[in-house]
Amino acid sequence: MRRSRGPDPAASQDRCRRSPAPGNLPAELNRFVGREDELAALTGMVAAARLVTLTGMGGVGKTRLATRAGRALADRFRDGVWLIELSAVQEPHLLDHAVAESLALADHSGRPARETLCDDLADSELLLVLDGYEHLVAECAPLVAQLLRRAPGVRVLAAGRRPLGLPGERTYPLLPLPDPAAGELFADRAGCVVPDFTVDEANSAAVAELCHRLDGIPLALELAAGRLRALSVDQVLRRLDDRFRLLTGTDRDALPRHQTLRTAIGWSHELCTPQERLLWARLSVFAGQFDLEAAEYVCSGPDLPADELLEVLTELVAQSVVVREETRVGVRYRMLDTVRAYGADWLAALEDTARLRRRHRDWYVGLATWCELDWFGPRQDEVAARLDVELPNVRLALEHSLEVPEEAYLGQFLAGTLWFFWVGCGRLSEGRHWLERSLEMPADHQDARLKALWVTGYVAVLQGDPAGALLALEQCRAEAERAGNARAAAYAQHRLGCLALTGDDMPRAETLLRAALAAYREIGELNSNVLMAQIELAMAVAFGGDLAAAEELCAEVREVCADHGERWAQAYALYVLAYAAWTRGELAGARRLLTECLLINHAFHDLLGAVLAVELLALITLDEGDAPEAAVLQGAAARIWPSVGPPLFGSRYFNQPHALCERRARGELGDAGYEAAARRGRALDLDAAVARILGGLPRPRGGAGSRPPESSEPAVSPAANGGETAG
Template sequence: MRRPQRPLPPADDSASPAAAGDDGAHPLPGNLPAELNHFVGRENELADVARMLEESRLVTVIGVGGVGKTRLATRAAALLEKRYCDGVWLVELSAVHDAGLLEHAVADALGLTDHTPRPPRAALIEHCADRDLLLVLDGFEHLVDDCAALVRDLLRRAPGLRVLAAGRLPLELAGEAVYPLATMTDEDALRLFAERAAGVRPDFRLTEHSRGPAQDLCRRLDGIPLALELAAGRLRALSTEQVLQRLDDRFRLLTGGSRSALDRHQTLRTAIGWSHELCAPPQRLLWARLSVFAGQFDLEAVEYICSGPDLPADSVLDVLSGLLAQSVVLREDSPAGTRYRMLDTVREYGAEWLAATGDTDRLRRRHRDWFLGLATWCELDWFSPRQAEVAARVESELPNLRRAMECSLESPQEAHLAQYLAGTLWFLWVGCGRLSEGRHWLDHVLEEETPYDASRLKALWVLGYVAVLQGDPVGAISALTECREEAEEAGDATAAAYAVHRTGCLALVTDDLERARDLLDDALGRYRELGELNSNVLMAQVELAMSTGFLGDLERAAVICEEVRDICEDHGEQWALSYALYVLAYATLQRGRPERARELLEKSLSISHAFNDLLGTVLSLELLALVTVTEGDAAEAALLQGAADRIWPSVGLPLFGSAHYGVPRARCEELALRELGGGRYASALRAGGELGPDAVVGRALLGRAGGRERARAGTDEPAGSAPPAPGGTRRPAASPASGRGGPERR
């Protein structure tokens, strides 16, 4: 049954994507971006969309490019935020070209991390099934059939879900309400032009003298918001009358003087084309070349990919600044730093010009080569204090990395480059919570028949690694056996070492501890011979410590992890450190020192959660629950256990619920049941199951002090804590303590 909705808030400017909740204390869940400038007009349209969402679970806003579909949809969603208990979530699909990545894009927008080998659609359906949320799908038209199928399945299985879509054509599903978005009214168009003009020229005012030309200009542009904003950008150099004169000449030239012959799409193309003509030749050239990017891009990439004899690298910044001044390119700040992007309609126009020059293929290869190099650098830099920065960088570049793999797969002769890229990005798939997408790409690139060179062998062991973490032992052993056999035949000692290592990891999680210990010892010996030292090698040591500790030698396990901790501190490594701390906490608790175990676990949990590492998070939570019941707070321990139970299905490793990894949970359950009894224990478990990862981690990190504060306050709510991040949203990877990055999930 759909949960009761809160009253619809008034459609005023106080409602924004970043607005606080009802009490003003906690942010609402969701990921709507903050508005960069004031939303102008469209009051009737906003009311219409809100009314249609009351009556239909699927509303699609359609219209020509540049008419303002995205802005209207996100504005309407922001005004309706308070009605959806589980948030409003924007999914931007324009940069997703592979239909196989559609579900991954939706899951990513929802902040859903699922490590299981089940189809991503199944994970999405399960996630949405009992939630009350609004999903905003933008820019889906190139994936319309696949998107329609996904939306149909989600709506059928998730009664609390509503979908607001924005695109150039409807999804054509039963029950869909279609809202054709018209251009702006004359009054709204004039308001928009005046406001944007004032942003360019602070002294701009609508006066008796300027109002007439401005109205004529808005009518010439048919009230299309993008066209109006492009025209307003021209006021840096021209008066309104001059803009109107040049635009009027352009219209007559293209239409033979027949104003009525202009449909709205042609009007927009005319406005963009007019802006294109007014650009200097280097600006036109850069505009065309920028069209090879997907999503955001940065200055370094532009200088490498787009420069040449006709556009020297040292001139690119000035030329790019010119495009920024004319609103052809937009600037955005992100966790990865200053980024740029182009609106889809503007990008498409540039792509047509690039194709006309015959330079598309060369620019796409140049783009691919840059991102191959970027991935290589990021892999090396992952083993450094810059892990969080690397994670932020590859997250922001994911659309471009996807496009680079797609480019390589278009030619059989270059498929090995796609294999290289998919293998090199192991730290993205494993360390940044993207196992499912990594599995998609690794399976895909390995379908191509290529020689067993280093690229293919690396993709194989990474595939085996991902399969281990997904709880797929059959897929893991198949890939790892093939990798090891071919590596030994080819004399590739590095690939063979990684295959042995990951086979040992598989043995560890399947409780074959003696074999795990032997394989991991073997792998570490091979790594020493090769002089290999990186994050993977440290994880092999941690895994050896786990197998050793589970076999009863806690002293040796602790010694191994102390060595790992020293190396991590020397190199600024974080994700391997989080697992070393977990093992040290396990050994410390066995020695009867719960307070010290808590200190170690709190640091481990903080790192794991900040890096979106579900496996590390859930293991630390369960061990913390055991520490908590040992300290005498059985109710809080049961609550932490209930929260861990909620996370485990997304980890997807039933193998980790084994006789060894399951010991802390079983012991905690025994002690808590003895203290609380069945009824209170079950109630605390249910309460924990209601908490999302952000909330439970914030609570757990309060430790014993938080328990004392809650006891004094007579409440189970965490006291003195900062509010959790909204609804499981992915945190910016600014630092291991505050952002996404990624300890590798063993």
């Protein structure tokens, strides 16, 4: 590599090659923290490919990682590793000269700068670390392509917000630091500012929250650490709502774009087209992940047509403003909170926040409506997974509805429409929160209010709150009868039947549930709720001692579920059928039915259904001859119940099978043996308990006798436990 062009270029080249190892990488002034895995991956890619691009948002640490990788690879390049910093080059025609200057190359021949540059590097073996080129992509890409073609010993490690888009380019997206590494970086930089700073019991929670709020962005963490000259960690944390004003730095050696968080992100903003800036601002109304369809609905308009939005979004992904992620429900996108906050400021400046939040809310009301319809069908798994990832946006939509009094009815409708998510996917407590908040708001839309009322009563029944359930359901029934709303009246009657079931009033439960089923048939209602009414009727019948009738009712439910692809209600029908199999001494059949039941409930995160399946499996395990394992399962169930409600609803009928299992297990093991086994069970979370059940060793056959509960007790079906819980 020639450093100058004078009368004797060959002599000059010889002198250059006899000099110490060339290169211009800056010395590191502080410790390299938390990127060891990324460093290893990046150096491996550079060793294998001639063009590697490290992409990521502003402030994520691209420059530091790229230069560190260059230093690690320096011994592999005869002519060194050279940092080409281009952020200060504003005129495209100066690009070639800036690269030559960074390489300490001089030319006075009058030839085009690029020709000279390619000639000088033709026989070189070096690594170019190209940094800060985002605003010159159109000019940098052909330069890099030409250098790689004409200088086979040259490799390029580019670090920027977007790829160069060249053939053979390998990209490595750099994400923010995960929590442990983010905390380590913050502590290290804080120690430079406050020498005795340590993360201890007193401040660890605040440090963790600070790192989380700042998305693990290294620049943000370093700027926050700098504020410890005057503030405590708690004070910094309290001021993060205005993060862009708070997080400014005083490091005069830092690149201008890295001296404040706002400037670092603003640098990306300046490189965006007007449409890209507009979409950035509008996407800030999303919380967490979003998909393309949601973005097209919420963010499109005359100034950003829906059929053009994908192209604009793709550019924001390319510039590391938006992150593309593969998830279990398909491709989704998200913005880091800090990037989102920057866009929200711009949206507010455009005075368009309220309109975009309404569009966001309307999309998620529509999504919830579609999901409720699809819940009764073969896509239940997809619906559950979709709402699980959409929950941050659903919460935002609920919050917005309840902030605007004249739109509170939409909050009631949304909270009520999500009944299947609150009940079937293990979200009882959160559902109760939103339902009660929505009902506190005055609303003129009677249908939305009635739905929120019966769903509130439903949730309260499952939480073991009979007073709250009775209040909501009686209010719903009275208002529905006055309004002539037959559907709401049927649902209120159905849930009052559930309340009677958990309250040990079997005659009333059977009367109400039969009446609810008749009302459902009259209005043509058929969905998971209707199936659950039939299962709950089977519970009441079983508690009355007629297990054959209960089995027949659940067999009918199972047929309907098979026809429609419904699995959630089917799990509770399987539960009833498993108990019937147990009473006949068919332990293998009962276990098979319960295993399927448990798998379904666990997949939906239905804690109530899952824990009841575990309770019945404990009884079957005891009859298989394994009392210690039965006690372990009862201990596991005991750990789960507090997350659901009162164990077995405090019901004599529902509790009797559990009591039978415990009494017999204690009799075999003794109190000390039983308690020791139960303690082992209480150490298991639900995932571990399910894994233990599904992967356990074969049970001994026979055992203590396969029989239903003693005749001196109420004729109780553990199946009733499971069926009610869903209903």
